[in-house]
Amino acid sequence: xxxxxxxxxxxxxxxxxxxxxxxxxxxxxxxxxxxxxxxxxxxxxxxxxxxxxxxxxxxxxxxxxxxxxxxxxxxxxxxxxxxxxxxxxxxxxxxxxxxxxxxxxxxxxxxxxxxxxxxxxxxxxxxxxxxxxxxxxxxxxxxxxxxxxxxxxxxxxxxxxxxxxxxxxxxxxxxxxxxxxxxxxxxxxxxxxxxxxxxxxxxxxxxxxxxxxxxxxxxxxxxxxxxxxxxxxxxxxxxxxxxxxxxxxxxxxxxxxxxxxxxxxxxxxxxxxxxxxxxxxxxxxxxxxxxxxxxxxxxxxxxxxxxxxxxxxxxxxxxxxxxxxxxxxxxxxxxxxxxxxxxxxxxxxxxxxxxxxxxxxxxxxxxxxxxxxxxxxxxxxxxxxxxxxxxxxxxxxxxxxxxxxxxxxxxxxxxxxxxxxxxxxxxxxxxxxxxxxxxxxxxxxxxxxxxxxxxxxxxxxxxxxxxxxxxxxxxxxxxxxxxxxxxxxxxxxxxxxxxxxxxxxxxxxxxxxxxxxxxxxxxxxxxxxxxx
Numbered sequence: 001x002x003x004x005x006x007x008x009x010x011x012x013x014x015x016x017x018x019x020x021x022x023x024x025x026x027x028x029x030x031x032x033x034x035x036x037x038x039x040x041x042x043x044x045x046x047x048x049x050x051x052x053x054x055x056x057x058x059x060x061x062x063x064x065x066x067x068x069x070x071x072x073x074x075x076x077x078x079x080x081x082x083x084x085x086x087x088x089x090x091x092x093x094x095x096x097x098x099x100x101x102x103x104x105x106x107x108x109x110x111x112x113x114x115x116x117x118x119x120x121x122x123x124x125x126x127x128x129x130x131x132x133x134x135x136x137x138x139x140x141x142x143x144x145x146x147x148x149x150x151x152x153x154x155x156x157x158x159x160x161x162x163x164x165x166x167x168x169x170x171x172x173x174x175x176x177x178x179x180x181x182x183x184x185x186x187x188x189x190x191x192x193x194x195x196x197x198x199x200x201x202x203x204x205x206x207x208x209x210x211x212x213x214x215x216x217x218x219x220x221x222x223x224x225x226x227x228x229x230x231x232x233x234x235x236x237x238x239x240x241x242x243x244x245x246x247x248x249x250x251x252x253x254x255x256x257x258x259x260x261x262x263x264x265x266x267x268x269x270x271x272x273x274x275x276x277x278x279x280x281x282x283x284x285x286x287x288x289x290x291x292x293x294x295x296x297x298x299x300x301x302x303x304x305x306x307x308x309x310x311x312x313x314x315x316x317x318x319x320x321x322x323x324x325x326x327x328x329x330x331x332x333x334x335x336x337x338x339x340x341x342x343x344x345x346x347x348x349x350x351x352x353x354x355x356x357x358x359x360x361x362x363x364x365x366x367x368x369x370x371x372x373x374x375x376x377x378x379x380x381x382x383x384x385x386x387x388x389x390x391x392x393x394x395x396x397x398x399x400x401x402x403x404x405x406x407x408x409x410x411x412x413x414x415x416x417x418x419x420x421x422x423x424x425x426x427x428x429x430x431x432x433x434x435x436x437x438x439x440x441x442x443x444x445x446x447x448x449x450x451x452x453x454x455x456x457x458x459x460x461x462x463x464x465x466x467x468x469x470x471x472x473x474x475x476x477x478x479x480x481x482x483x484x485x486x487x488x489x490x491x492x493x494x495x496x497x498x499x500x501x502x503x504x505x506x507x508x509x510x511x512x513x514x515x516x517x518x519x520x521x522x523x524x525x526x527x528x529x530x531x532x
Contacts, residue, residue, distance in 0.1 A: 025102065026235060031111040031127040031159075033150035034136030039167045043136065043205035043226075044099065044112050049075065050212035051227060053101035096126035105231040120389035121342040124153050124429055128415075131235060132161040134226075135186075139172045139202075143185050148193075149375045151186075152391065155193040156338050156431060158408060161233055162190065162198045165226060169218065170204040176220040192378055199233075201226055242302075243327035244268030244276070245405070245413050247358035248320045252307055260291055260307040261316055266358065266412030267405075268324060269301040270308070275325040278316045279403050284325055285312040302412075319360040321403045321413070329405045329413055333398040336370070336434040338407075341386040343420070343427035347394070349384065352468070353427065354419040355398055358412060361419075363399040363469065370395065386428075395436065407431035421469065448481050448491045448502035449519055455499055456492040458516050463490055490523060 032040045048054045063075050097112040111126035127133055133154040137147055154162055164186040172178045183200035190198045201210055202221055209215035212227045224232065245266040252260040270276075274287045290297040291307040300306045308322060316322070323329060341347055347366060355364035371380035372392035386392050407414030418428035449459065456472055463470040471484055472492040481502065484491045499514040501522045511519060 025107045027107045029109045029130050030132040031113055031130040032134045033113050033123050035144045035146035038136040038138045039205045040136055041112055044110055046205050046208055046211045048101055050208055096122050124340045127157050130159050133159045134163045134165050136165045136167045137182055139166050139168045139178055145375050151189050152193045155195050162195050164200040166202045167205055169202045170207050174217045242267035242410050244270050244324040246322045248316055248318055249359050260309045262307040264305040265302040267302050267410040271299045276322050277325045277328050278314050279321045283314045285310040285314055329403045330435045331401045332404050332435045333401045334436045335432050336395055336436055337430040337432050339394050339428045339430040341390045341428050344388050347386040354421050355416050357402045357416040365397055366394050367397050368395040404432050450493045450495045450500040453494050456494050459519055460492055462516055
């Protein structure tokens with residue numbers, strides 16, 4: 001055998017071994033947060049540089065040369081993550097910067113989030129999928145308003161582990177006293193907002209102390225460096241251990257012999273033979289197989305994407321939920337939620353919003369703001385609205401029921417976003433705290449009316465006045481009706497003959513009273529109704 005062929009085979013074998021080893025490593029997602037100039041981007045740059053996860057050409061691009069008697073170079077570590085032009089010009093982080101890196105023990109995805117109050121929404125976005133949050137505290141300034149804000153959001157998002165990185169220790173002469181005091185202050189804050197697991201680490205991002213390598217300048221600190229902690233911290237397994245939830249994203253039917261339901265497992269674990277319930281229909285069955293591109297599986301856990309086949313023929317469509325039969329979610333259209341307001345236009349009570357929950361979108365209104373959180377004191381304050389970056393507790397009512405878990409039990413099925421239907425902008429991010437009322441069934445909330453031309457026109461105008469999404473059409477196609485119904489749009493179909501309402505199964509029933517008020521009542525719209 002030629003030597004070159006042997007070397008090529010050896011190289012291929014080593015590559016395969018390396019890829020297999022990388023595949024087996026677990027993944028830790030973590031976010032960084034803190035006040036402006038606390039050194040978040042510098043810390044991440046130092047973490048990447050000292051762990052040898054930065055390319056040489058990238059390092060050269062952020063290396064500054066200073067003149068004088070002899071030229072010297074220094075690396076601006078913040079520029080390793082601050083990639084936007086405006087970020088470089090202003091010296092701040094504006095958007096979330098995601099970075100991947102790997103060590104011998106673990107793989108990591110970092111979300112470097114902004115410190116400015118005006119970019120709090122970006123911080124919430126970056127932290128929403130994190131398993132751990134690093135909140136930086138400037139050793140010279142102590143706990144600031146943004147520190148409290150970010151700690152509160154971390155608790156709100158249910159991040160299981162938090163690191164308080166006391167940064168810029170080099171500027172306080174590596175004082176043990178200052179570190180102990182700030183550690184105590186942060187522990188008090190953590191207890192106040194409900195953070196469960198907090199580790200305090202003294203670092204100097206600029207000098208590299210305790211970021212990757214343990215510092216000799218702080219002999220009084222005997223704990224791990226930041227990277228050592230990240231490599232060894234125990235990962236929470238709540239998603240795999242929780243009750244099974246899989247929002248259906250697509251029904252796959254390539255031929256008459258196969259019908260599968262595809263989606264990403266939001267929580268829990270599933271096996272062939274497990275009993276499930278399809279919601280909102282409430283029909284039950286057993287899992288026949290778990291299908292993937294690489295073949296069938298004996299089990300699957302969150303967050304894997306799979307296709308499930310069932311033993312029985314059930315009517316399941318996009319937006320439905322497949323859940324464990326012994327612990328199904330609540331079917332509700334009235335609930336209390338924590339919310340982070342993400343838009344410059346303030347929250348408006350009773351205004352029409354779209355609520356996106358898992359793969360389902362339903363019309364919704366915010367009925368009340370119970371209170372907002374004052375970030376200076378963390379106390380609840382009376383409020384009737386929320387401004388940009390405001391955080392509060394709201395009461396939400398949806399036109400059609402959603403399949404809701406509490407956020408503390410399941411992130412994916414306990415969270416939602418609010419969308420402005422006019423601009424399609426995401427205006428709020430919410431976490432369900434409490435189900436206030438069970439919803440009525442879809443059959444009690446028809447969203448399709450068959451009526452004559454004049455009555456349909458009058459009903460359309462009334463619905464527009466009430467700011468309900470409505471479509472008037474002559475198309476008599478059940479597929480079109482179903483699509484509009486599932487989108488939460490009131491559909492008025494112009495027909496000859498008496499007025500009729502249509503249930504979720506698209507079965508028309510004659511209306512006993514064909515007046516506009518009676519049809520509004522049949523639609524589940526009470527009169528009078530306050531306009532947004």
